[in-house]
Amino acid sequence: MSGPRRDPWSVLQSRTPARIGLGRCGISLPTREVLAFGLAHAQARDAVHASFDSTALAATLSALGLMTIEVDSEATERSHYLRRPDLGRRLSEASRARVSGLKSKRCDLALVVGDGLSASAVAAHAPALIAAFLPLAAKLGLKLGPVAIATGARVALGDEIGVLLKARAIAVLIGERPGLSSADSLGVYLTYDPRPGRNDAERNCISNVRPEGLAIAVAAFKLAWLIDASLARGLSGVALKDDSETALPREDTASSLGRRDND
Amino acid sequence: MPFHHRIKNTTYSFGSLAELLAKASPPRAGDKLAGLAARSAEENIAAKYALADVPLKSIVAAPLIAYETDDVTRLILDTHDAQAFAAIASLTVGEFREYLLAQETTPAHLSGLARAITPEIAAAVSKLMRNQDLVLAARKCRVVTAFRNTIGLPGTLSVRLQPNHPTDDPVGIMAAIADGLMYGAGDAVIGINPASDSVGGIERLLRLLDECITRYSIPTQACVLTHITTSLALLERQVPIDLVFQSIGGTEAVNRSFGVTMDLLREANEAARALRRGAAGQNVMYFETGQGSALSANAHHGIDQQTCEARAYAVARAFDPLLVNSVVGFIGPEYLYDGKEILRAALEDHFCGKLLGLPMGLDICYTNHAEADQDDMDTMLTVLAAAGVTFVMGVPGADDVMLNYQSTSFHDALYAREIFGLKRAPEFEGWLAEMGITDASGRLAPPRSDHPLIAAATQMPGAGS
Incomplete structure (x- = not known):
């Protein structure tokens, strides 16, 4: 589409991954766009059914100096998981016994990394997000519990894990449902005083964490800001507004994170 | 009994x-x-x-x-x-x-x-x-509402222009808005689902939409779909808000899980009306609902999901909304497994909403973990247009790059207009003709890449360039 004079649509297309300026034949989509959409849908379908390598993830996180524990929900088989979210919110009996067996001491924050609806998102971005978050957690003086790596996980699985790990708050890093343009999007859910029965209004969410979406460094900063505010105020959810931007402008965020990374 | x-x-x-x-x-x-x-x-x-x-x-x-x-x-x-x-x-x-x-x-x-x-x-x-x-x-049900234009007149179909962007980039959002307007979409509302819930970010998006609608005198309304408490805080600070958005459900417990009460809804409805921003009417609420939300929140009281959904419409109609949207295929396959179940639920939601007197639209959609594809959406759009659906979504290429699901596109809306001879809200239809986007019959004029709206997308003050 580019010629000596720049097509205004190509300028706009560079600013959004949305499918704009597709053109039309009559009122319908050109053939190339019908095929491109079909391919993207096929790839997203494949991502939903990709398998989760929790052992490899545990090794990566151990290398960051974190203690990890692998757990399963009651729905590890994929088609079962998709139809029974209730089972994805409960630990299997064996996993419950293993987490209890850790006899954890009280901690400020426990991280839970779960496959959710995109194992590929977790594999691609969870280690980087945790690596970016650790120095911020250290600066806040947070006492971290072990990291639970959960297969067949829904967000609320973290509530039960949080109780067993005696965590004041939990952050669940989980694969979001794949979109056509983003099969690898990670979500983060923060819950203060986790316990089974918590609802979504009691959680703060940072969504679309991936290089083309919310950058890893910004997501790590937001998470640290929210945890700090959550622990200070003793709550999470709709009553806790994300004012992290006013706390620290974006440019400063990037540079200060950069400095900390070099510490 | x-x-x-x-x-x-x-x-x-x-x-x-x-x-x-x-x-x-x-x-x-x-x-x-x-x-x-x-x-x-x-x-x-x-x-x-x-x-x-x-x-x-x-x-x-x-x-x-x-x-x-x-x-x-x-x-x-x-x-x-x-x-x-x-x-x-x-x-x-x-x-x-x-x-x-x-x-x-x-x-x-x-x-x-x-x-x-x-x-x-x-x-x-x-x-x-x-x-x-x-x-x-x-x-047979007629429901007409109004804010800056008139929605739901017989023989019309409106479209929510949904210009979402994964990082709320103002130029990216304006690009999708220009794209949608050039395809004649956006008379129901220009409504952004924000990626970030930060108060400052929401305010920036609201000001961007206000600037866009004001500068081009577009007879439509804007909405940023954030939690009602955020809208209330911004209303207090006189930030320009046309429509107040909120997700609602059919039991007190599910509404509690959404962080919303009847008092909050009443307060927001009154505060937005007090701004008197609507030239054609004063319907200022935009609600979204969906089968499965009560079960998802463990708040269904042993009531089936379709009946819970219909109860949400009682909440909606107490606040005279401009628009109510069932996000039918969005909640996931654990509630509506495949294309057949989503179609059935869409028709039920549309019928129940209309019968209860609501301006009922449908987000004809599916997620990538459901057994459905764009062919199912084509069928649903055709059947719902035949049923007289008030509005549908207009997402560029049907691919929502922020919420990660597939809905209906600007092209899809044109298809429904073509098949059923459906017009837009009359005020908006008139504006499109004035702008040279449509011809006298309401059909799109031949495409031209030098239309001032396209160039303008990069030059909005809020767009930062």
């Missing part, structure tokens, strides 16, 4: 109205997940037979959740139009279906009955209706 129906040597019994409604529901994943579905196909039909004989007055007399414990029940009963109800009180559910479908029953009759029909009555009758019945009856 037990209900029974006998088929040959088997007597099927249903211990309560809630159980009867659940077991009479066309099969779907969410009711199975909740353990509420009929255990066999024959039990499903036995429940329909039993339901067909229930008089409407006994549905009103038997609230599904106690009056004392649920504010949605209180709202339903306290606002029930008993006078209008007298005309239909003695009909059974089966007779009420036939009344709705009778040729003698006119749009005026149904408008007059809207406040006499409770959500449970609407849900009950829908369970006896086939898909074509849901189309035919909904088509």
Whole structure:
């Protein structure tokens, strides 16, 4: 589409991954766009059914100096998981016994990394997000519990894990449902005083964490800001507004994170 | 109150109205997940037979959740139009279906009955209706609302322009808005789902939309779909808000899980009206609902998901919304498993909403973990357009790059207009012609990349360039 004079649509297309300026034949989509959409849908379908390598993830996180524990929900088989979210919110009996067996001491924050609806998102971005978050957690003086790596996980699985790990708050890093343009999007859910029965209004969410979406460094900063505010105020959810931007402008965020990374 | 129906040597019994409604529901994943579905196909039909004989007055007399414990029940009963109800009180559910479908029953009759029909009555009758019945009856319902334009006039279909961007980039959002406007979309609302819930970010998006609508005198309204408490905080600071958005559900407990109460809804409705920003009308609320939300929040009280959904419409109509949108395929396959279940639910939601007097739109959509694809959406759009759906979504290329799901596109809306001869809101239709985007017949003019709206997208003050 580019010629000596720049097509205004190509300028706009560079600013959004949305499918704009597709053109039309009559009122319908050109053939190339019908095929491109079909391919993207096929790839997203494949991502939903990709398998989760929790052992490899545990090794990566151990290398960051974190203690990890692998757990399963009651729905590890994929088609079962998709139809029974209730089972994805409960630990299997064996996993419950293993987490209890850790006899954890009280901690400020426990991280839970779960496959959710995109194992590929977790594999691609969870280690980087945790690596970016650790120095911020250290600066806040947070006492971290072990990291639970959960297969067949829904967000609320973290509530039960949080109780067993005696965590004041939990952050669940989980694969979001794949979109056509983003099969690898990670979500983060923060819950203060986790316990089974918590609802979504009691959680703060940072969504679309991936290089083309919310950058890893910004997501790590937001998470640290929210945890700090959550622990200070003793709550999470709709009553806790994300004012992290006013706390620290974006440019400063990037540079200060950069400095900390070099510490 | 037990209900029974006998088929040959088997007597099927249903211990309560809630159980009867659940077991009479066309099969779907969410009711199975909740353990509420009929255990066999024959039990499903036995429940329909039993339901067909229930008089409407006994549905009103038997609230599904106690009056004392649920504010949605209180709202339903306290606002029930008993006078209008007298005309239909003695009909059974089966007779009420036939009344709705009778040729003698006119749009005026149904408008007059809207406040006499409770959500449970609407849900009950829908369970006896086939898909074509849901189309035919909904088509008779007329619901017209207005803010900067007039939505829901007969022979029209409106479109929500949904210009979402994964990082709320203002230029990226303006690019999608320009794209949608050039395809003649956006008369229902230009509505952004923000990626970030930060208060400052929401305010920036609201100012961007306000600037865009003001500069080009677009007869439409803006909305940033953030939590109602955020909108209230911004309204206090005089930030330009046209429509207040909120997700709502059909029980007090599900609304609590959304962090919303009747008082908050009332307060926001009044605050947004007080700004008097609508030139054509003062409907300022935009609600979204969806089957499965109550179960998802563990707040369903043993009521099937379609009946819970209809109860959400009682909440919506108490606040005279401009738009109500069932996000039918968005909630996920654990509630609506495949294209067939999503289509059925979409028709039920549209019919129930319209019957209760709501400006009902549908997010004809699916997620990538559901057994559905764009062919299913084509079928749904065609059937819902035939049913007279008030509005649908317009997402660039049907791919929402922020919410990660597929809906309907600007092109799809043009297809529905072409097939059914549907117009846009008249004020918006006039603006498109003035801008040279459409010709005299309302069809798109030949494409031109030098249209001032396209270049302008990069030059909006809020767009930062």
